[in-house]
Amino acid sequence: MGWVCFTRRRTQSLRFSCFRIRIRHTMAKRQGQMMFVDGEHKPYIEESTEECENALSALLPAHIRKLTIKEIAARAVVRDILRTPSLVTQNSKIAFLFLTHGTLPFEELWDEFFKGHEGKFSIYIHTFKERPIHISPHFYDREIHSDEVTWGRTSMVDAEKRLLVNALEDPENQHFVLLSESCIPLHTFDYTYRYLLYSNVSFIESFVDPGPHGTGRHMEHMLPEITKENFRKGAQWFTMKREHAVIVMADSLYYSKFSKYCGLGLESNKNCTADEHYLATFFSKIDPMGISNWSVTYVDWSKRRRHPKTYRAHEISLEFMNSVSSEEMSVHVTSLGEVCSCDFLSVSLSLFILLLVVLKHGELHWPCTWNGITRPCYLFARKFHPDALDTLVNLFQNYTSTVV
16 A cells, blocks of 8 residues: 655646555565555555645645645644733743652752842742752752652653743743752852853754664654655754744644654654653754854763763862863764664755854754854853852852952
């Protein structure tokens, strides 16, 4: 059974007819490119179906093909939300969203970061193994209703959305930062506050990885809304403007694609992890000019393993912390360094040329520029082992004072 699509040119437009041909036979022999059918049964043609039209539609770029009703609705919602002006006032706050297994080993360090800035931040904690015992009053009674989270599954995205929806209830929260228990701050609160609230973008990493763990994870079931060319990758550790947080909560079309077809261990696609692809792909489609394309959370993927490097106490020095906090070039590690069945045909010509220009040893390097100015890329960093706490507390005042 297969699809046969015919193109008929009409005045200033293209019209497509699509038929599904099903061949029933007692015996079929393939010879070269021709199929010979033996027996009494003859091929017959079914009428055009929605499945067929979707398959054909996916071959066309969105500005040519007919959009689905769900796509039109999604675009209308996004357009209206983005028209709502940002209101940064003296009461505006940053919502810090901690997605944790349980304890917060760097609570003492974060307490030092938040101290003296009450009224300019709010904290929300999603914990899915054990309820932490807090030593800082800033974290007391800040847990939200939490459900079990499995790494690599859509439940990770669901937890992020639970944090967002709780934080959105406070209208003074104007920017939202997702953090893990192994994250630490790299700058003072004042610097972080200005960096985020006075930017014109959300800091969401989104890049093309034509390797097996990038576009290689795309599923045909995601068509027609998400093509291979649309498929993006990025760290889950975002910061986003309020308008973008509202858009995430309003989305069902793109979320449903990743919920159904992107999950570690799913038979359909064993390597896909929704938290690495959903937001990166979603925002590259609905508001590509509204995101930075890099994450402000530093992570070391240089070892190219399943999880990033974890820093122990003996590896941390003032020189190292200053280097990370002042870095002005972001690095996106692709899966090109592996045995590669890379699909360069899934990206546009312009993106392909860009990849050729900036790709080095399987890495993409981008300058951290927003509002027309190049600044340090990172406000936070991970992963740090709990044994690094004392070292980091002792160095905090020094390494956070290097950038004004």
